[in-house]
Amino acid sequence: MAGNIAAAPNFQAWTKMAEAYDNLTGTVKIAMVGKYTGLSDAYLSVVKALLHACVACSLRPSVEWIAASDLEDESAKTTPEAHASAWETLKSCACVLVPGGFGDRGVPGMILAAKFARENNVPYLGICLGMQISVIEFSRYVLGLERANSEEFDSQTPHPVVIFMPEGSRTHMGSTMRLGSRITFLKDPDCVTSKLYQKSASVDERHRHRYEVNPDFIGELESAGLKFVGSDESGKRMEVLELPNHPYYIGVQFHPEFKSRPQRPSALFLGLILAATGRLQTYLSNLPDSSLGTSQ
């Protein structure tokens, strides 16, 4: 049964990558603003996706964990040292990432982090909850809807910019949770997201959420400058937002970290690291030839 004996594994490419990583000297500081910052395993896929993207850029990631609640105004009164240090750390980073999450703890701090990134041209990637945070932030501070919120955090909000949109899927399990791989259509071939995904018109990424951007507010948000460049096949579920005229400001309802692999970094994590190090425009203008081989 010689035919069934596995060939000796070929670790050449892996060894080369590991050796290259051992010799990397440059680092990039990434502010990770979340709820469970004491539990880095809670965001393991995100941390690995950052590593894959950084290695593709010949850099080491330096992940700076910021407890979102330390950024809040309330913390300036109750824990002034933690507040000062959280802001100092945020300001020292080359980019900001707000990962997925559930529940309202830390949400006001995440909103402040998204506002800081938007106003100061700091590259930002918001994943799932992080995208919803961007929409709340933009609604409050650009549209002037002071109490804009997600129904998840304030069921009485007069401006529900993020709402529960049950799907009742016959093909996907998960009760009220929208789970699994779904196709996102990118309508504008010139948007940064489409370019990063090798000029794709659609991408297939994984989901894990209940709430979505309220379709009733899309017109108002877009007129004020926030662009929804990706949606599901119905056109009603927003999947990707971008802020044009910003070095890199992207929010995604899906979780690009789950399909990231060593040597096949997630397109959007790669974009974040390239933008954080001032290399995004060169990379985009040289596509497709200089592609770093992303995961889709």
Ligand SMILES: NC(=O)CC[C@H](N)C(=O)O
């Ligand atoms: N995975 C997430 O970030 C979920 C975001 C939000 N809590 C929702 O259910 O829609």
